[in-house]
Amino acid sequence: MNKDLTSSQVARKNVLNNPYALSQLETHLELGGLQFEGETVFTKLQAAEILAVDERTVDRYLTNHSDELQESGYRVLRGKALKNIKLAYVNDTNVVDISSKTPSLGVFNFRAILNLAMLVTESDRARAIRSRMLDVVIDVIAEKAGGHTKYINQRDQDYLPAAYIEDSYRKQFTDALRDCLSMGHFKYAVYTDKIYKAVFCENAAEYKKVLRLATKDKTRETMYAEVLKAIASFEHGLAVQMRKESERLGRMLRPSELDAMLAEAENNPFLKPAIEDARVRMASRDLGFRDALHDKLEHYIQSVPEGDFDRFLGEKSRALEEQLADAESLEVLKRLKDR
Structure with missing residues (x-):
């Protein structure tokens, strides 16, 4: 770029x-x-x-x-x-x-x-x-951004609800992998990478390298709300589909069968708009805010709209610590938990 x-x-x-x-x-x-x-x-x-x-x-x-x-x-x-x-x-x-x-x-x-x-x-x-x-x-x-941009995504008021929802769907997905996929324990890392590649064309190691993250840094804590929502859609859909297919077959699924499901989900016309949006947001914002170029998403790069500067740098944007101390934000999370 x-x-x-x-x-x-x-x-x-x-x-x-x-x-x-x-x-x-x-x-x-x-x-x-x-x-x-x-x-x-x-x-x-x-x-x-x-x-x-x-x-x-x-x-x-x-x-x-x-x-x-x-x-x-x-x-x-x-x-x-x-x-x-x-x-x-x-x-x-x-x-x-x-x-x-x-x-x-x-x-x-x-x-x-x-x-x-x-x-x-x-x-x-x-x-x-x-x-x-x-x-x-x-x-x-x-x-x-408070001196660094690694967690500028967390200044978005939509981040906390999106992260909370994604974490819930992540648990459903890992439980489905445990119960329905015949594969060793490394299946969790393998299929996390495959979902990342389906959503934004990079595995976890590639993503960390682009954002210059440390080994101990958690990738999802640096992702924008739209990216987390796209990942959650994948995880939820695959979890439901895995359980239904495993029950229909009366056995655990083979990796090739889950791979076929994932490929079908990647090309699902209902998911495509969310995936495209996640790629544009990640590629454009990371270049504009973090000076980080995702080579595999280069053709998705657009200029950062003025509204995003207000969203991540303006008066309404706040550090995660401030959001967690806010009663209204905690009430939103409580409602999500009680769904």
Whole structure:
């Protein structure tokens, strides 16, 4: 996966969709600009000066990346908006590069000027801004996550219920393996790996290597709620199917028979949306939050949406210790237990 900001739109969006990093960047970069309609904006000439390029270079990037820059906040002022910015900045004492006769004016907001800085390749100034961006993004995520990102998944308010439910289905599955599969004790590790591979294409050892986990670290404690739910769906379905088939045959199942069930489950159209969602969430969030690349899930990588930054870094996200100390969270777990 290419993580170069100049050539990866996913990498650029992972910066631009992070409101906490943007706030810090606006403070630390001190790019100047004009205050207009409640935000900081930059004219084309100001953008060129900030990035140490000429205006023709800015025009070229506006042409070649028009959709992306407009999505980030670049816009052309006309009519009332143009009149208002002229009233604010065009007079005898406040000289800016806005002609009183211009029929339109293109302006970058702060998000769009950062986007432009991530695109421009022929500028040392742009390169320095990109380097500063990445430093701030890393610092902000680490700070919001309490100093490390290994368990950033646990800051999601959906994590505890998902982990509790998955643990319940895990017990049903291991009991079914014990009672219904003719295989040595190593069957638990073997079929845990096979379920992991069915859901996110990696076994436990591969997953730990990607996330740089220690041997003693428990893999499921680092997984996102959506991944745990997909695993629980597999475990529950296989547990029920194993018991029914073992009872029908009047004997324990052979590994080849369970393998056939697992392959059928992996291609089940009812499970496919949950599996696809789990792969996208794991691949995208681990790259965006943990700087961890799942090679086998590379084609599932998307930019991390702004809502996920709030979900894992915002006011509603809390460390697991805080959630466990919360009476409302404990009440949810109690209801799940009493089902």
